[in-house]
Amino acid sequence: MLADTFDCYEALGAPVTVLKPLVPEARCPLPLADLDALLLKAHELYRSARPRSDAADARARRVLPGGNTRSVLDFAPFPFRVDRAEANTLIDIDGHRYIDFCGNYTAAFLGHSPAPIKEAIVAALDRGWALGAAHEKEVDLAELICARFESIEQVRFTNSGTEANLMAIGTALHHTGRSTVGVFDRAYHGGVLGFGPSVDGPHHPLNVPHRFHVAPFDDLDGLESLFADPDLACVVIEVVQGSGGCRPASIEFLTELRLRCTAHGVLLIFDEVMTSRLAPGGAQERFGVVPDMTTLGKYLGGGMTFGAFGGRREFLAAFDPNQGGALTQAGTFNNNIVSMSAAVAALTHELNPEQVAAVNDLGDDLRDHLNHTFTLADAPMSATGVGSMVCIHAVDDRLVELLFHAALHDGLYIAPRGFMALSMAITAENCDALIASISDFLTSLDQPL
Numbered sequence: 330m331l332a333d334t335f336d337c338y339e340a341l342g343a344p345v346t347v348l349k350p351l352v353p354e355a356r357c358p359l360p361l362a363d364l365d366a367l368l369l370k371a372h373e374l375y376r377s378a379r380p381r382s383d384a385a386d387a388r389a390r391r392v393l394p395g396g397n398t399r400s401v402l403d404f405a406p407f408p409f410r411v412d413r414a415e416a417n418t419l420i421d422i423d424g425h426r427y428i429d430f431c432g433n434y435t436a437a438f439l440g441h442s443p444a445p446i447k448e449a450i451v452a453a454l455d456r457g458w459a460l461g462a463a464h465e466k467e468v469d470l471a472e473l474i475c476a477r478f479e480s481i482e483q484v485r486f487t488n489s490g491t492e493a494n495l496m497a498i499g500t501a502l503h504h505t506g507r508s509t510v511g512v513f514d515r516a517y518h519g520g521v522l523g524f525g526p527s528v529d530g531p532h533h534p535l536n537v538p539h540r541f542h543v544a545p546f547d548d549l550d551g552l553e554s555l556f557a558d559p560d561l562a563c564v565v566i567e568v569v570q571g572s573g574g575c576r577p578a579s580i581e582f583l584t585e586l587r588l589r590c591t592a593h594g595v596l597l598i599f600d601e602v603m604t605s606r607l608a609p610g611g612a613q614e615r616f617g618v619v620p621d622m623t624t625l626g627k628y629l630g631g632g633m634t635f636g637a638f639g640g641r642r643e644f645l646a647a648f649d650p651n652q653g654g655a656l657t658q659a660g661t662f663n664n665n666i667v668s669m670s671a672a673v674a675a676l677t678h679e680l681n682p683e684q685v686a687a688v689n690d691l692g693d694d695l696r697d698h699l700n701h702t703f704t705l706a707d708a709p710m711s712a713t714g715v716g717s718m719v720c721i722h723a724v725d726d727r728l729v730e731l732l733f734h735a736a737l738h739d740g741l742y743i744a745p746r747g748f749m750a751l752s753m754a755i756t757a758e759n760c761d762a763l764i765a766s767i768s769d770f771l772t773s774l775d776q777p778l
């Protein structure tokens with residue numbers, strides 16, 4: 330069933346059925362009927378406190394299929410509608426305040442509305458937008474990005490991470506003259522690039538029609554058949570699978586993948602749309618493995634629409650007519666002045682090494698504390714991830730959904746599927762509050778219904 334297979338992906342949203350093996354072997358603490366009853370109760374409690382969001386949902390469903398235009402934002406019984414956001418907090422139209430641990434699925438890394446980004450956006454707007462002409466901000470931004478990521482000598486901008494991955498893959502196919510695209514199970518590289526937990530599929534029904542070879546993630550043996558394909562053009566990997574449940578690849582696997590790509594003339598593409606937050610120079614710096622091309626998105630645009638693909642000059646030369654390049658890259662908003670200005674401000678004022686390290690250390694601490702809490706309560710749950718990317722798993726998905734509702738009730742917003750992306754506005758006290766809420770939730774599971 331699709332819901333079972335794909336619900337871990339941004340494209341389809343909803344709670345997850347992923348990564349049971351990461352949860353210690355354990356029986357579910359409650360009979361299944363009790364879990365269903367508890368969920369019903371949680372939904373009713375949620376609904377009764379949010380009449381405005383309830384009404385807005387009914388209105389939305391008439392004109393937006395499913396009531397939304399970004400599937401991952403939906404959850405039962407209906408999503409709260411945000412009125413405004415401030416630093417580490419979302420405030421909904423019913424007046425509830427939530428500490429935001431979801432962080433717009435990594436895009437709100439800087440927290441909400443940081444002053445330097447707002448100033449840069451206002452300054453850009455003061456000088457006019459929808460320019461339809463080249464400007465200097467895109468050059469400023471390209472210089473900042475090339476200086477920051479080891480694999481990127483030249484870069485081009487897009488409107489989203491999906492588009493960045495599509496462009497990087499297209500560039501690799503063109504460069505190599507081959508047609509197979511290597512990817513991994515549970516990989517999510519955008520709305521039309523989603524892969525299921527089984528390498529044999531099913532995969533996302535709306536995927537673009539490339540010839541994909543889906544190999545098992547972090548599995549050295551799986552590389553044999555992947556590289557046996559003489560038509561393999563590129564391998565795309567997210568070295569810590571974010572939407573796939575915050576699963577990190579081992580250094581051993583990445584090193585072997587790097588060696589094999591070089592030996593076979595295959596382009597190694599790191600999708601760093603999420604993972605670039607893990608160190609100033611991205612996961613490639615943190616893991617010490619340098620790809621041929623890198624894709625970026627999310628928070629690097631300072632919270633505005635953003636994507637980028639870059640790599641060594643020889644790959645990007647295809648876009649340079651002076652070097653005989655035959656490729657063009659269209660996109661009305663590729664260099665839109667608001668995103669470019671916000672991104673320059675983010676890289677100049679916010680994303681300094683100390684702040685990036687601090688938020689990732691906080692994530693490491695939170696994950697350790699969560700796992701300690703699960704162990705103490707003998708709960709069949711675990712927290713995975715690296716740095717500021719954290720995901721909670723349970724032996725039964727309904728436990729994650731219950732935990733999500735319990736946290737919401739306490740004014741703490743994690744993604745319904747247990748995913749968290751800490752922002753620079755989250756404090757150690759906020760993390761303590763989350764751990765206390767989860768601890769109370771685990772205790773409540775032992776109480777009679």
Ligand SMILES: Cc1ncc(COP(=O)(O)O)c(C=O)c1O
Nearest residue numbers: 339489490491517518519602626
């Ligand atoms: C690893 C990864 N790649 C690509 C994308 C797609 O980015 P966008 O939503 O900007 O198209 C996402 C979005 O969640 C992502 O997590």
